Amino acid sequence: MNYHINHLKELESESIFLLREVASQFQNPVILFSGGKDSILMTYLAVKAFYPAKVPFPLLHIDTGHNFPETLEYRDQLVEKYGLSLIVGFVQEAIDKGFVTEERGVNASRNALQTYTLLDELEKGKYDAAMGGGRRDEEKARAKERFFSHRDEFGQWDPKNQRPELWNLFNGRKHLGEHFRIFPISNWTELDVWQYLASEKVPLPNLYFSHKRKVFERDGMLLADNEHMSKKPSEIVFEEVIRCRTIGDMTCTGVWRSTASSVEEIIAEVATTRMTERGGRSDDKRSETAMEDRKKQGYF
Amino acid sequence: MSQIKLTSTELLRFTTAGSVDDGKSTLIGRLLYDSKSIFQDQYEDIERISARRGEEGVNLALLTDGLKAEREQGITIDVAYRYFSTPKRKFIIADTPGHIQYTRNMVTGASTANVALLLIDARLGVGEQTRRHAIIASLLQIPHVVVCVNKMDLVDFSEDVFNDIHDDFESFAAKLDIVDFHFIPISALKGDNVVDRSKNMLWYEGPTLMYYLENVHIASDHNFIDCRFPVQNVIRPYNDEFHDYRGYAGRVAGGIFKVGDDVMVLPSGFTSKIEKIDTFDGPIEGAFPPMSVTILLEDDIDISRGDMIVRVNNHPQTGQDIDVMLCWFDNNKPLQLRGKYTIRHTTQEARCIVNEIRYKLDINTLHRNLEDTELRMNDMGRVVLRSTKPLFYDSYKQNRITGSIILIDEGTNNTVAAGMII
Numbered sequence: 001m002n003y004h005i006n007h008l009k010e011l012e013s014e015s016i017f018l019l020r021e022v023a024s025q026f027q028n029p030v031i032l033f034s035g036g037k038d039s040i041l042m043t044y045l046a047v048k049a050f051y052p053a054k055v056p057f058p059l060l061h062i063d064t065g066h067n068f069p070e071t072l073e074y075r076d077q078l079v080e081k082y083g084l085s086l087i088v089g090f091v092q093e094a095i096d097k098g099f100v101t102e103e104r105g106v107n108a109s110r111n112a113l114q115t116y117t118l119l120d121e122l123e124k125g126k127y128d129a130a131m132g133g134g135r136r137d138e139e140k141a142r143a144k145e146r147f148f149s150h151r152d153e154f155g156q157w158d159p160k161n162q163r164p165e166l167w168n169l170f171n172g173r174k175h176l177g178e179h180f181r182i183f184p185i186s187n188w189t190e191l192d193v194w195q196y197l198a199s200e201k202v203p204l205p206n207l208y209f210s211h212k213r214k215v216f217e218r219d220g221m222l223l224a225d226n227e228h229m230s231k232k233p234s235e236i237v238f239e240e241v242i243r244c245r246t247i248g249d250m251t252c253t254g255v256w257r258s259t260a261s262s263v264e265e266i267i268a269e270v271a272t273t274r275m276t277e278r279g280g281r282s283d284d285k286r287s288e289t290a291m292e293d294r295k296k297q298g299y300f
Numbered sequence: 301m302s303q304i305k306l307t308s309t310e311l312l313r314f315t316t317a318g319s320v321d322d323g324k325s326t327l328i329g330r331l332l333y334d335s336k337s338i339f340q341d342q343y344e345d346i347e348r349i350s351a352r353r354g355e356e357g358v359n360l361a362l363l364t365d366g367l368k369a370e371r372e373q374g375i376t377i378d379v380a381y382r383y384f385s386t387p388k389r390k391f392i393i394a395d396t397p398g399h400i401q402y403t404r405n406m407v408t409g410a411s412t413a414n415v416a417l418l419l420i421d422a423r424l425g426v427g428e429q430t431r432r433h434a435i436i437a438s439l440l441q442i443p444h445v446v447v448c449v450n451k452m453d454l455v456d457f458s459e460d461v462f463n464d465i466h467d468d469f470e471s472f473a474a475k476l477d478i479v480d481f482h483f484i485p486i487s488a489l490k491g492d493n494v495v496d497r498s499k500n501m502l503w504y505e506g507p508t509l510m511y512y513l514e515n516v517h518i519a520s521d522h523n524f525i526d527c528r529f530p531v532q533n534v535i536r537p538y539n540d541e542f543h544d545y546r547g548y549a550g551r552v553a554g555g556i557f558k559v560g561d562d563v564m565v566l567p568s569g570f571t572s573k574i575e576k577i578d579t580f581d582g583p584i585e586g587a588f589p590p591m592s593v594t595i596l597l598e599d600d601i602d603i604s605r606g607d608m609i610v611r612v613n614n615h616p617q618t619g620q621d622i623d624v625m626l627c628w629f630d631n632n633k634p635l636q637l638r639g640k641y642t643i644r645h646t647t648q649e650a651r652c653i654v655n656e657i658r659y660k661l662d663i664n665t666l667h668r669n670l671e672d673t674e675l676r677m678n679d680m681g682r683v684v685l686r687s688t689k690p691l692f693y694d695s696y697k698q699n700r701i702t703g704s705i706i707l708i709d710e711g712t713n714n715t716v717a718a719g720m721i722i
Contacts, residue, residue, distance in 0.1 A: 017551045164629055166704065
């Protein structure tokens with residue numbers, strides 16, 4: 001017998017350990033489910049962590065109303081397959097009630113508005129731990145994020161006052177009204193995620209695979225044409241063979257020219273690509289510290 | 301980034317330590333850049349910022365400065381984690397700041413590292429910071445230490461300079477508990493001996509830094525001898541298919557557990573046999589560190605979180621009086637003699653009282669100060685704790701998982717100390 005496990009199994013083991021810690025240290029945890037591959041991975045790891053028992057936390061999906069229909073379809077199938085429970089928070093409700101105001105202009109997105117609905121749902125459900133699929137390799141502000149990330153009663157992140165995390169001892173203690181953001185897959189890279197999903201044969205939303213779609217170009221990025229976005233007169237819609245590298249709200253998810261139609265082809269593409277996956281996210285391009293600023297406000 | 305099939309790749313975690321200007325960020329930038337692990341848009345991003353600041357060339361150090369305050373001040377505040385991979389290994393870097401006030405970050409980064417990179421500026425030689433970092437690496441029992449003598453380009457790639465630093469460090473390190481150390485002359489700025497072999501230092505016949513990181517033997521860094529399984533959760537499905545299922549979930553902290561092994565459960569002392577080692581992917585024959593598994597026993601024993609499954613003939617120490625080397629993290633107040641804290645050890649949580657502060661350790665000289673025993677932020681000292689219930693522990697030297705603790709302030713809930721059990 002060879003007493004050695006490969007890096008994917010070691011990452012899997014670390015994430016399972018974290019998910020089990022969350023189940024023990026918190027009263028009422030919830031998995032933030034966006035429909036992207038990272039939250040799919042996290043959900044799949046949670047299924048593994050508690051097998052053969054059911055996942056002891058629900059999924060929470062913040063629906064901006066601008067989702068790709070494929071995302072919702074996949075979500076419902078996943079919930080059905082593993083007997084999960086699902087809670088949905090609607091950004092539209094917050095807009096209708098006047099709690100948030102829709103952005104205007106061609107770059108309008110509901111991405112930032114999600115934070116309100118997210119914090120509202122966390123409060124309503126009295127969740128004390130919200131697990132997200134954030135990875136440290138995604139973006140520079142995320143490189144300094146903890147596995148157990150403490151938030152004050154306003155849901156804010158203070159990057160200069162984080163709890164040190166040593167060995168595998170995690171401190172989830174908190175005062176009433178505070179909560180934690182937990183990032184069980186912090187140490188995975190984009191390539192790790194794809195390699196793992198391939199080796200585990202996890203089914204994925206078909207948005208990740210190459211397909212024909214009506215797109216238009218803005219600031220050097222391709223965006224999927226959709227009814228929620230107004231286009232400038234100069235922006236012409238054309239058909240292209242593309243796939244998504246990340247899946248978010250339709251208004252801010254860039255798509256990539258790609259012919260990768262299987263996970264193996266995606267791995268080959270990721271392994272040789274020269275752009276970060278968030279390079280396709282217009283929400284990160286707003287300023288040098290766009291992600292850090294949003295995280296401080298309570299964005300995931 | 302360059303290889304598609306990475307499925308048999310090992311994971312290596314390393315930490316980097318150095319003083320403020322010794323080029324640590326540049327070295328990491330160089331490793332990422334030369335291993336083709338940074339992306340075009342990241343590179344263009346730092347190219348733009350370098351130009352805006354009027355810097356000459358592209359400042360690779362900018363790749364690791366994540367937070368706004370860090371970019372403004374040009375320093376690193378917090379531990380940042382970086383990732384890159386080669387066909388042989390996946391690497392996780394815990395990049396820790398070098399300032400004296402950030403000892404706590406270095407301790408944090410060191411706690412999970414297989415390898416420590418200590419940077420020395422070739423012009424300055426072994427300084428106070430180098431000594432402190434080496435002492436921390438020794439106290440945290442990082443299995444392998446690499447001393448990178450950087451900025452060799454600024455000393456004309458001189459072999460004599462390198463040898464002097466080598467000898468200087470070695471005579472100091474003789475006092476330390478570091479089993480495996482290694483010296484490499486590099487220039488992070490120019491790339492000499494980082495990924496590519498230097499053409500300027502033909503006198504150096506050892507490996508490049510990247511070759512070392514890809515090949516250093518880390519398979520024995522875990523303890524495979526002493527079986528320790530701290531129970532995290534009890535898995536009870538409560539459904540018809542798995543009606544009597546009662547599994548103990550956890551991550552193996554030491555040793556190799558096999559189906560059929562005679563085991564004992566602490567603290568109850570009940571014995572049983574391992575009936576099954578379960579995973580989502582099906583039952584397995586054996587489990588070892590760092591695997592997360594679910595163990596089922598033949599007998600119905602009352603077991604809960606915080607208990608430990610061990611082999612019948614190999615026990616950890618059990619007790620309430622714990623002798624630790626403590627590193628204090630709290631900015632607001634020093635460690636309180638007779639103070640009460642929450643202690644976390646493996647999956648156990650208890651309360652404890654500080655019974656004795658034996659001495660404060662000068663982490664620049666290893667001098668034991670018996671007079672001034674006040675532990676303030678970033679101080680280290682030898683402390684005796686008494687916990688409200690027995691802990692099942694090993695010395696930190698024997699097992700980093702079962703030999704480590706943290707203390708939590710019961711008022712603020714902050715993690716205020718990390719301890720290595722003596």
